[in-house]
Amino acid sequence: MSAVEGPQSPVAASAHALSLELLLQNLPGVVYRCLVDADWTMEFISAGVEKLTGYPPSAFLARPGVNFATLIHPDDRAAAERGVALALQQGRSFQLTYRIRCADGSLKWVYEHGAAPPEGGGRIIEGFIFDYTQLRNANMLVYEQASFLQQARDAIIAMEMNSRITYWNSGAERLYGWSASEARGKKFCELLCENLPAYHAAYETTLTNGEWSGELSHLRRDGVCIETDTRWTLMAADRESGAPQKILVISTDISERKHNEAKIFHLAFFDPLTDLPNRASLLDHLRRALLGSARTRKCGALMFCDLDNFKYLNDSQGHAAGDMLLQAVARRMEHCVREADMVARLGGDEFVILIQPVEDTREGAASQAETVAAKVVAAMAAPFQLAEMMYSVSVSVGVTTMCGTVDTVESTLRQADAAMYQAKACGRNTYRFHDPAVQAAWSARAELENGLRRALRDEEFVLHYQPQLDRSSRVIGAEALLRWRLPNGKLLYPSEFIQALEESGLIIDIGRWVLRTACAELARWQRWPDTAGLTLSVNVSASQFTEPDFVPMLQQIFEETGVQPSSLKLELTESLVVSDFTHTAHTMATLKQRGISFSLDDFGTGYSSLAYLRKLPLDQLKIDHSFMRDVLTDQNDASIVRSIIALGDSLGLQVIAEGVETPGQRQFLSDAGCFIYQGFLYQHALSAEHFTQYARMVH
Numbered sequence: 201m202s203a204v205e206g207p208q209s210p211v212a213a214s215a216h217a218l219s220l221e222l223l224l225q226n227l228p229g230v231v232y233r234c235l236v237d238a239d240w241t242m243e244f245i246s247a248g249v250e251k252l253t254g255y256p257p258s259a260f261l262a263r264p265g266v267n268f269a270t271l272i273h274p275d276d277r278a279a280a281e282r283g284v285a286l287a288l289q290q291g292r293s294f295q296l297t298y299r300i301r302c303a304d305g306s307l308k309w310v311y312e313h314g315a316a317p318p319e320g321g322g323r324i325i326e327g328f329i330f331d332y333t334q335l336r337n338a339n340m341l342v343y344e345q346a347s348f349l350q351q352a353r354d355a356i357i358a359m360e361m362n363s364r365i366t367y368w369n370s371g372a373e374r375l376y377g378w379s380a381s382e383a384r385g386k387k388f389c390e391l392l393c394e395n396l397p398a399y400h401a402a403y404e405t406t407l408t409n410g411e412w413s414g415e416l417s418h419l420r421r422d423g424v425c426i427e428t429d430t431r432w433t434l435m436a437a438d439r440e441s442g443a444p445q446k447i448l449v450i451s452t453d454i455s456e457r458k459h460n461e462a463k464i465f466h467l468a469f470f471d472p473l474t475d476l477p478n479r480a481s482l483l484d485h486l487r488r489a490l491l492g493s494a495r496t497r498k499c500g501a502l503m504f505c506d507l508d509n510f511k512y513l514n515d516s517q518g519h520a521a522g523d524m525l526l527q528a529v530a531r532r533m534e535h536c537v538r539e540a541d542m543v544a545r546l547g548g549d550e551f552v553i554l555i556q557p558v559e560d561t562r563e564g565a566a567s568q569a570e571t572v573a574a575k576v577v578a579a580m581a582a583p584f585q586l587a588e589m590m591y592s593v594s595v596s597v598g599v600t601t602m603c604g605t606v607d608t609v610e611s612t613l614r615q616a617d618a619a620m621y622q623a624k625a626c627g628r629n630t631y632r633f634h635d636p637a638v639q640a641a642w643s644a645r646a647e648l649e650n651g652l653r654r655a656l657r658d659e660e661f662v663l664h665y666q667p668q669l670d671r672s673s674r675v676i677g678a679e680a681l682l683r684w685r686l687p688n689g690k691l692l693y694p695s696e697f698i699q700a701l702e703e704s705g706l707i708i709d710i711g712r713w714v715l716r717t718a719c720a721e722l723a724r725w726q727r728w729p730d731t732a733g734l735t736l737s738v739n740v741s742a743s744q745f746t747e748p749d750f751v752p753m754l755q756q757i758f759e760e761t762g763v764q765p766s767s768l769k770l771e772l773t774e775s776l777v778v779s780d781f782t783h784t785a786h787t788m789a790t791l792k793q794r795g796i797s798f799s800l801d802d803f804g805t806g807y808s809s810l811a812y813l814r815k816l817p818l819d820q821l822k823i824d825h826s827f828m829r830d831v832l833t834d835q836n837d838a839s840i841v842r843s844i845i846a847l848g849d850s851l852g853l854q855v856i857a858e859g860v861e862t863p864g865q866r867q868f869l870s871d872a873g874c875f876i877y878q879g880f881l882y883q884h885a886l887s888a889e890h891f892t893q894y895a896r897m898v899h
């Protein structure tokens with residue numbers, strides 16, 4: 201419209217009408233004016249109606265003509281009429297969408313926006329109708345897709361790159377318990393993630409690869425942790441819609457699957473009766489243990505445990521009693537092994553224990569297995585309470601050691617089984633080793649321990665006394681040395697039994713006997729002028745010295761024997777001093793107050809530390825006889841001996857040499873400044889009687 205031609209000018213008015221007509225004609229839609237009557241009688245309808253419906257405008261304006269209302273799909277007609285009536289009643293405009301049937305029979309969706317203009321007095325409606333089919337179809341597609349997302353079983357979530365949730369479907373509502381309105385705007389990582397490092401890892405991967413998938417545990421609203429199978433996809437920013445870059449997260453709840461998997465795993469690898477690993481599981485673990493052993497060269501062990509006379513219980517008391525016993529046995533067996541080891545049930549009354557390969561040698565593994573086997577046999581000793589009944593059962597155990605470089609699953613199982621039959625053959629309620637050498641060693645050891653117990657009971661131990669002399673070859677004291685006189689008269693030396701005493705713990709009882717016997721002998725010496733000034737050295741093992749009641753025990757011996765403790769010297773070894781310095785130093789100090797003196801035995805063979813030496817209330821260093829043997833020919837030994845003597849001097853400690861066998865050795869020692877000697881050059885250890893005779897003689 202030009203600025204100089206106003207609407208009042210007739211030329212301008214006709215030009216205006218013309219352009220309006222043109223506008224109406226070209227309008228991609230229909231403008232109308234109709235009466236509010238039953239037929240919606242048209243007063244005006246624009247040319248676009250022909251394009252929309254296939255009927256020319258004249259068809260609607262003719263009387264009678266086409267009634268627009270009749271074109272409305274019967275299903276939509278009532279709603280459309282209701283919509284118009286309500287709007288008119290409320291004096292506002294109306295918006296409708298409905299279908300029309302066109303002249304060619306096709307259906308179209310239309311959108312109509314109309315109102316009753318105020319000047320029409322409520323009798324006229326004007327409005328605009330346009331073809332909405334395409335838009336509606338597109339809308340429907342979007343709507344349908346959105347409803348797919350909504351109805352999906354999976355939880356579908358969109359989050360911005362800062363973890364803020366922007367979309368949350370019904371699946372997410374169901375899975376996590378938060379409604380969409382509660383979840384939107386919250387941070388994904390704060391709302392759901394129990395394991396933040398896993399979240400960050402997924403995030404990083406999504407950033408670099410565009411996607412990530414895997415299993416994540418998520419927290420539900422009620423705090424329960426659920427397992428999900430999750431896929432993250434990076435969605436690029438959409439320039440058109442202005443949507444920023446986001447991550448789409450689709451999660452499926454796999455808690456039930458996980459639970460079922462665990463159940464299936466349990467069924468496949470555990471015995472339902474005892475809940476112990478079953479045969480399949482044992483074979484798997486054994487195979488792995490052997491593979492590991494082949495790699496690490498460490499040794500382990502396998503033990504077959506078979507209940508003795510189990511069939512009798514089953515036959516006499518029924519299977520329920522048998523089942524109860526098996527369950528109780530399983531629990532006791534589990535208590536006999538370390539956490540890494542495994543108790544499995546093969547079936548029936550057969551159990552297997554796998555001792556993991558962690559030992560350097562077969563002997564080490566055998567020793568471990570022996571401890572466990574002894575525990576298993578002992579664990580069955582107490583009767584089992586089966587409902588109302590008490591029942592006793594024993595077990596036969598077959599043990600074999602294994603090393604992956606030599607043994608296989610089959611050979612290991614076969615050997616343990618064979619050893620178990622040997623245990624049965626040996627009267628049941630015991631264990632046997634498959635390896636003949638190991639078995640022989642253990643039998644000998646068991647025999648030795650039994651013998652030592654008997655020796656203590658039957659007083660087969662004796663003390664012999666080896667003289668200690670000064671530079672003028674005068675006896676100044678003795679060392680008490682333990683001997684075992686067998687019933688057949690044979691005399692055994694400590695090297696044959698002292699280790700067994702230590703390892704079996706018998707050393708405590710025997711050490712007490714040694715101290716009592718030695719003190720009684722010393723008390724006797726003290727009663728005779730010829731021997732009254734002699735000192736007596738007694739060897740005390742580390743385990744005995746650290747016993748909590750060592751001091752009171754000694755005190756009691758002093759009282760019983762009436763000995764003067766000032767002539768008693770205790771020989772301690774370096775290992776004791778090193779292993780528990782504080783406690784040792786304290787006990788030494790207490791005993792020192794009673795007048796007892798201390799000698800450090802086997803000096804130079806252990807972890808000698810000057811710091812320890814200085815801090816302990818020692819009186820004497822004892823040069824070990826291993827240095828004496830070659831002192832005249834070996835420069836190293838000679839230097840060590842000289843250093844020990846010099847060290848003793850500088851610390852103000854007396855130095856005694858043991859193992860002095862030749863005059864040459866003695867000369868060497870005196871040249872180096874050591875003037876107290878013990879050794880075969882003078883005497884072997886003598887019986888108490890012979891010692892006193894000897895002492896009087898060289899007095």
Ligand code: C2E
Pocket residue numbers: 666680681682693694695698711714739740741771801802825858859860861878879880881885
């Ligand atoms: P030890 O305390 O170092 O005892 C010295 C060992 O050297 C003794 O061996 C002794 O007989 C031996 N011996 C003495 N003179 C010579 C010699 O000139 N040449 C050689 N080659 N050896 C000599 P034994 O009696 O066989 O005792 C060995 C070890 O047993 C002792 O070493 C000591 O550690 C331990 N032992 C002995 N009696 C007892 C005891 O009553 N209690 C404890 N806990 N251990 C003891």
Ligand code: MG
Pocket residue numbers: 679739771801
């Ligand atoms: Mg000694």
Ligand code: MG
Pocket residue numbers: 801802803822823824825858
């Ligand atoms: Mg010694």
